[in-house]
Amino acid sequence: MPLDVSVVVLNFNGKHFLEDCISSLEQQNYASDRVEVVFVDNGSSDGSVAFVKERWPKVRVVALDNNLGFAGGINAGVKAAKGEYVALINNDARAHPDWLTRGIAGFRSMDVGMVASKILTLDGKTIDYAGGALSFYGHGFKVGVNEPDEGQYDRPGETLFASGCALIMPRRLFLDVGGFDDEYFAFFEDVDLGWRLWALGYRVMYEPSSVVYHRHHGTADALGHERERFLLERNALMTILKNYQWATLDKLLGPAVMLTLERGLAYTEIDREKYDLGRKTSGEQLGDETVTPLTMSHLLAVSEVVRNLPAIMEKRKQVQERRVRTDSEILSLFLQPLTPNVDLPAFRSAFSDVTREMKLEKVISGRTKVLVITGDTVSSKMAGPAIRAWEMSAELARKHEVRMLVRKMSDIRPKTFVLDVVNKNTIQDHLDWADVVVFQGFIMHEFPAIETCGKVLVADVYDPFHLENLEMFREDEHEKRLNIAGSDLDVINMQLRISDFFICASEKQRDFWLGQLAGIGRLNPHVYDRDPTLRSLIDVVPFGISSDPPLHKRKVLKGVIPGIEENDKVILWGGGIYNWFDPLTLIRAVAQVAKEHPEVKLFFMGLAHPNPDVPEMRMATQARNLADDLGLDGKHVFFNKGWVPYEERASYLLESDIGVSCHLEHIETTYSYRTRVLDYFWAELPVIVTRGDALSQLVEERGLGLTVEPGDVEGFASSIVRMIEDEDLARESKLNVGKLRPELAWGQIIRPLDRFCSEPTRAADNLVRSPIRRINPVRRLAGRMALAWEEGGPQLVATRAVGYVSRKVRPPR
Numbered sequence: 001m002p003l004d005v006s007v008v009v010l011n012f013n014g015k016h017f018l019e020d021c022i023s024s025l026e027q028q029n030y031a032s033d034r035v036e037v038v039f040v041d042n043g044s045s046d047g048s049v050a051f052v053k054e055r056w057p058k059v060r061v062v063a064l065d066n067n068l069g070f071a072g073g074i075n076a077g078v079k080a081a082k083g084e085y086v087a088l089i090n091n092d093a094r095a096h097p098d099w100l101t102r103g104i105a106g107f108r109s110m111d112v113g114m115v116a117s118k119i120l121t122l123d124g125k126t127i128d129y130a131g132g133a134l135s136f137y138g139h140g141f142k143v144g145v146n147e148p149d150e151g152q153y154d155r156p157g158e159t160l161f162a163s164g165c166a167l168i169m170p171r172r173l174f175l176d177v178g179g180f181d182d183e184y185f186a187f188f189e190d191v192d193l194g195w196r197l198w199a200l201g202y203r204v205m206y207e208p209s210s211v212v213y214h215r216h217h218g219t220a221d222a223l224g225h226e227r228e229r230f231l232l233e234r235n236a237l238m239t240i241l242k243n244y245q246w247a248t249l250d251k252l253l254g255p256a257v258m259l260t261l262e263r264g265l266a267y268t269e270i271d272r273e274k275y276d277l278g279r280k281t282s283g284e285q286l287g288d289e290t291v292t293p294l295t296m297s298h299l300l301a302v303s304e305v306v307r308n309l310p311a312i313m314e315k316r317k318q319v320q321e322r323r324v325r326t327d328s329e330i331l332s333l334f335l336q337p338l339t340p341n342v343d344l345p346a347f348r349s350a351f352s353d354v355t356r357e358m359k360l361e362k363v364i365s366g367r368t369k370v371l372v373i374t375g376d377t378v379s380s381k382m383a384g385p386a387i388r389a390w391e392m393s394a395e396l397a398r399k400h401e402v403r404m405l406v407r408k409m410s411d412i413r414p415k416t417f418v419l420d421v422v423n424k425n426t427i428q429d430h431l432d433w434a435d436v437v438v439f440q441g442f443i444m445h446e447f448p449a450i451e452t453c454g455k456v457l458v459a460d461v462y463d464p465f466h467l468e469n470l471e472m473f474r475e476d477e478h479e480k481r482l483n484i485a486g487s488d489l490d491v492i493n494m495q496l497r498i499s500d501f502f503i504c505a506s507e508k509q510r511d512f513w514l515g516q517l518a519g520i521g522r523l524n525p526h527v528y529d530r531d532p533t534l535r536s537l538i539d540v541v542p543f544g545i546s547s548d549p550p551l552h553k554r555k556v557l558k559g560v561i562p563g564i565e566e567n568d569k570v571i572l573w574g575g576g577i578y579n580w581f582d583p584l585t586l587i588r589a590v591a592q593v594a595k596e597h598p599e600v601k602l603f604f605m606g607l608a609h610p611n612p613d614v615p616e617m618r619m620a621t622q623a624r625n626l627a628d629d630l631g632l633d634g635k636h637v638f639f640n641k642g643w644v645p646y647e648e649r650a651s652y653l654l655e656s657d658i659g660v661s662c663h664l665e666h667i668e669t670t671y672s673y674r675t676r677v678l679d680y681f682w683a684e685l686p687v688i689v690t691r692g693d694a695l696s697q698l699v700e701e702r703g704l705g706l707t708v709e710p711g712d713v714e715g716f717a718s719s720i721v722r723m724i725e726d727e728d729l730a731r732e733s734k735l736n737v738g739k740l741r742p743e744l745a746w747g748q749i750i751r752p753l754d755r756f757c758s759e760p761t762r763a764a765d766n767l768v769r770s771p772i773r774r775i776n777p778v779r780r781l782a783g784r785m786a787l788a789w790e791e792g793g794p795q796l797v798a799t800r801a802v803g804y805v806s807r808k809v810r811p812p813r
Contacts, residue, residue, distance in 0.1 A: 004034040005100055006081030006171065007089060010073040012042040014091040015051050017215070022056055024094035030101050036060060040077035042067040069185030070164060078174050086174055089212060090165040093119075096211040103168040103210035106156070109742045113177075113202025114169045114194065116162030117210040120149055127153065128214050131206045132161040132194060133335035136364055137256035138236030140191040141336050159206040160333040161194025166212035173202070181238070181315065183308070187228070188235040195243045198333065201324030226293040233260055233301035241305070242316045247759075248327045251363045255354050257302060259347075262354075264298025266347040328368075328758030329751075332399050337364040368757045370396050371434035373405040373422065373443045373450075380412050381643040383576065384675040385440055385463060388543060392438070392460075392753065393417045395544075395746045400757055405430060422447070431455060436760045438753070441465060445491045451498055456760040458753070459499040461513055462543070466492055467668045471580045475618065496520055500763040501756050502538040505673035506694035510540055512671050526765040537763060541753050543675040544746035545682040550650035557603060557655040563634050564601050569724045572656035572685070573604040574649075575676035577620040580669065582690065582711065584619075586662040587626050587637055589716035594636045597724060601636055602660075605652060606643040653683035657730075658705075658723050661689040665710035669693050681744060686733030688719045703736040 007025055011018065025037055040062045041049050049063050062080050064073065078086050085104060089095055099117065106115035119129035130153035131143035142163065144153050164180075167190070177196055180189040194204045240249065240256060268291045275286070291299075305312065331337065338361060340351040355361065374389035376382070382390065393404040394416055402417035409421050422430060424447065431437065431453040438458040442465075444450045450457065466488035473481050496502075496517055504510050514534065517523055527537055559566045571590070577583050583604070590602045607620055627637040644652055653659075659680030663669045669692050677695050680687050687705035689696045696707045706723065708715035723730055742748070 003036050003083040005030070005085045005087050005104065005168070006036050006038050006078075006083030007087045007100075008038045008040060008074060008077035008081060009089060009091050010040045010042065010070060010077065011044060011048050011091045012067055012073075013044045013046045013048065015044070015046045015048040017092045018048065018052060019055075020094045021089065021091050022052070022059065024096075025089070026056075027097050028095065028100050029097045030104075035100065036081070036083060038062060038077045038081050040064065040073050040080075042069070042073045068182070071180035071184045071186065071189040072182045074164070075179045075182060078171060078179060081171055083171060085168055086171045087168045088164060088166065090214060093165055093212050093214040094122075095166075096213070099166070099210050099212055100168075103207055106168070106205050106207035106210065107170075108205075109203075111201065111203050112205050113173055113197040113200075114162050114167055114204045115210065116159055116204060116206045117166035117168070117212050118153065118206070118208040119163055119166055119212050119214050122213050122215055124213060125149060129163040129165065130208065131157075131159040131335075132163070132191065132204075133339075134160055134191060134195075134333075134337065135236075135339055135341055136240075136252050136334070136337045136360065137259055138188065138191070138239040139232065139341040140188055141339065141341070143335065154208045156205060156207050156209075158333065159194075159204050160198065160330075160335070161191045162204055162206075164190035165214050166210075168210075178315075178318070181242075183238070183311070184235045185231060187231045188239055192235075192239045192242065195239065195330070196319055198330045199243060199319060199323050199325055226297045229294060230297035230301050230304075233263070233298050234304050236260075237301065237305045238312055241312050242319055245320070245323070245327045248363070251358075252360070255358050255360060258354055259351060260298055260302055262350045263342050263347055264295045266342065266344045266350075267298075268292050268295040326755055326758050328399065329755065331364060334364070368400045368760060369433055369435040370400045370402045370757050371405065371430055371437045371455075372396070372402060373437065373439045373447075375407060375441050375443050375446065377408070378404070378406045378410045378412070378419070380645040380647065382646045384543070387646065387675065388460070388462065389440060390414075391544060391546075391746050392541075392750060395750045396754060396757060398747075399754065403430060403433070424449075428453075436757050442491055444495055451494065456501070456762060457499040458501045458503065458756065459495040460503050460541075461492075461495070462503065462505040462509070462541070462673060464509070464512070464668070464671050467671060468578075468580060471664075471666060471668050472578070472617070474579070492516070493520055496522060498766070500761070500766055501536070503541040503753055504538065505540065505542045507540055508694050509671050509673065510538055513538055522763075522765065524765050526768055527763060530764040535752070536756075539752035539756075542744070542749050543673060543678045544749040545678050545741065545744045547742075547745040547747055550654055550683050552651050552654045553648065554651055555655070556648070556651045561603075561638060563638065564603070565599075568599045568601045569597070569658070570656040571600065571602045571658045571660050571688075571720065572652065572680075573602065573660055573662075574653070574679050576606050576643075577604060577617065577623055579617045579619045580664060580666065580672070581619060582662045582664045583623040584626055585711050585713050586660060586716055587623060587630065587632065588713045589720060590636055591630045591632055592713070592717040593720050594632070597721065598636075600720065600724065601638065602632075603638045603640070603652075603656070605640055605649070607639055607641050649679060650683065653679055653685060656683075656685060658720070659683075659685040659687045661687070661695070662708075662716065663690050663693070663710065665692060669710075678744060681737050681740060684734050684737045684741070686723060686730050686737065688716065688723060698740075702740055703733060704740065705733045705737075 009021060022037060037059045039052050039059050042064055043066050049061060052059055052061055062076055064076060068076065074088060087100060087103065103115050103117055120126065121128055125148060127144040127147045127149050129142040133141040133143055177200060181192055197204055237256065237260065244252065338355055340348055372389055372393045374385055376386035378386045378390060389404060393402050394414065396402050397416040404417055404419050405422035407422065410419060413419065427447045427449050431449060434455055436456045436458060437450060438460060439450065440460045441463065469484055469488055473484055497520055502513060504513055530536060557564050557570055558568060564570065590600060593600050624639060627633040661674045661677050672693050674693060674695050677687065677689065687699055689699055689707055690710050691707045692710060699705050700707055706719040708719055
């Protein structure tokens with residue numbers, strides 16, 4: 001039977017700790033036949049190996065001839081292990097019975113690369129580790145250390161690194177990323193590994209319900225303080241050399257080395273004035289200087305890094321070539337980047353001077369000033385564009401300074417970013433403040449100052465409004481429609497010509513926008529040479545969902561709205577009714593289903609769009625008239641004549657049984673992204689949707705519900721019946737939607753935009769201001785003739801000249 005977990009216990013002359021440690025592993029509430037214990041001995045002389053073999057004969061023993069340190073010993077144990085996961089625990093620690101069960105449960109998504117346990121002192125009263133923090137110069141800190149354990153650190157979350165004392169990690173991943181760095185011997189190898197995982201695209205999660213009790217420094221004290229300081233200082237410098245990107249390392253390596261030397265000299269009394277030739281005569285003999293071993297440990301740490309620099313830089317290369325995340329994405333996890341690790345007055349003074357004069361706070365913060373502008377109505381009642389701008393602002397504000405601009409003041413207030421009103425008199429002040437400007441729709445047309453502001457511009461083109469308007473104004477006078485289409489194209493082309501980065505909602509949309517960008521010359525050698533994938537020009541940021549589960553705050557549908565009973569099956573239309581949607585097919589399908597299933601009720605969440613500039617559309621009127629004509633209005637079809645507040649939508653979703661999206665077959669559908677379908681996924685609703693757009697493809701691929709051809713009344717009717725009668729289908733769809741949810745969280749899907757804002761740059765062709773040149777026809781012809789001369793002399797020139805003239809004078813067919 002394959003093993004789930006290999007628990008690796010490293011030992012060096014720690015026989016007196018082993019009874020407590022290994023016995024606690026025998027008492028785990030985890031299937032014992034799925035767990036192995038791998039005991040690694042680092043050349044002990046106290047009889048540890050013989051003791052373990054006799055006391056626990058089932059424990060696998062890896063006896064090393066020499067002491068390879070913590071890093072080398074653990075690496076040897078992981079290589080010998082057989083489990084899918086490896087769990088590390090110090091020999092001077094004991095595990096809570098739920099340690100493994102709770103720790104393994106922490107791998108809730110595929111990008112979790114490591115789970116960090118909560119570590120308490122042996123008596124369980126005081127915290128030894130509740131998350132990792134880091135100084136900019138590589139010294140790690142343990143969150144909560146020495147604080148009484150009173151529940152203040154009992155919330156799971158992301159952390160920079162797990163303590164090597166107690167962590168769990170997939171064995172294959174540990175080996176793939178190189179495990180611990182053998183050169184560290186001891187200290188900060190766990191910091192290095194955690195930081196490396198984040199850089200390579202994984203996450204480290206702190207799981208407070210996975211608990212270990214630790215006798216702090218039970219085995220490390222044997223090293224002696226000076227040797228410990230040498231390892232700490234050397235390993236800290238190695239860690240930053242390997243893991244920072246060059247742009248960050250250029251700014252922080254010098255201050256880090258300065259402060260390493262300053263820490264060392266803080267432990268020795270030296271008359272500094274006698275080295276100053278301005279104060280002493282040059283002929284004075286200085287004599288010998290005595291420094292403490294503690295000072296020497298710091299000086300030798302720097303020297304050791306210099307001596308081994310080629311090997312360190314080779315390891316750096318391996319990290320940087322596989323890097324996925326930028327420093328700006330990771331720095332927020334440091335928590336204590338400007339915290340001095342030595343509490344000596346002289347050092348604290350030097351630390352303050354270095355951080356202030358070298359402006360390290362700005363370097364460390366990595367905070368970009370991001371201006372998000374939307375023309376949609378932002379209020380307690382919001383539609384898709386406003387929701388998108390609001391949620392993107394909230395997510396970006398985790399790492400950046402964000403202002404969101406609207407045309408009218410809202411009745412809601414954000415907690416993490418600034419919300420302000422913009423008009424033509426105030427726009428310039430906001431543009432002057434910003435580093436990056438993110439805008440939607442017609443905003444650049446309304447505020448021409450954006451075009452000339454000189455800031456890095458991000459166009460959010462998730463809503464191809466020029467396609468929507470082809471359908472919206474379909475029944476208007478032809479000349480008016482031509483004018484609207486021409487105006488829309490001018491607005492879009494303006495954005496496409498000058499913006500530095502574009503975000504859209506799907507790969508299908510990206511292909512569409514790449515075509516338009518190519519048409520205006522933006523796919524040119526400058527852009528291509530920087531990034532042949534063109535992801536640095538346009539990338540996908542779909543609509544997201546909240547990472548927090550929806551909460552049912554009050555009854556809103558069943559037993560509240562007359563005609564909808566407690567046991568009815570509610571089909572939810574989760575947004576407005578626009579001309580490119582097809583509520584008519586759905587209403588006709590409900591009419592059929594209701595004959596056999598009177599418990600089926602269809603609820604439309606909104607008719608009155610929250611943006612006053614959007615009138616009630618023709619399709620909404622037709623839907624109400626059809627429901628009335630079929631005798632369904634107020635019996636099986638219900639219309640909310642207003643608009644559900646954004647914060648209350650969860651109650652409607654959680655009282656519904658099926659989410660539905662039904663649209664017509666036209667070009668808008670092909671490139672649309674139905675944002676309210678994401679709400680269905682958030683609430684884990686099985687869905688029935690029309691085929692033809694990006695989300696219907698996702699529904700089919702991931703088993704999230706059923707899809708139907710456009711206009712197919714019978715198809716919708718049979719799908720509704722299947723979903724309400726086939727409990728297994730509904731259950732499986734709901735389960736699959738639940739699996740998808742973490743992938744669609746705003747924090748996940750916004751990463752391309754977050755990465756760009758972390759290191760904003762002008763588009764390559766905007767930097768040089770040289771679009772594709774239009775070659776003069778005469779010059780083009782001369783060039784062709786010169787090439788013909790080189791290839792075939794005067795005869796080929798004459799042949800091609802005759803062909804050219806004949807094409808030009810050929811009469812039209």
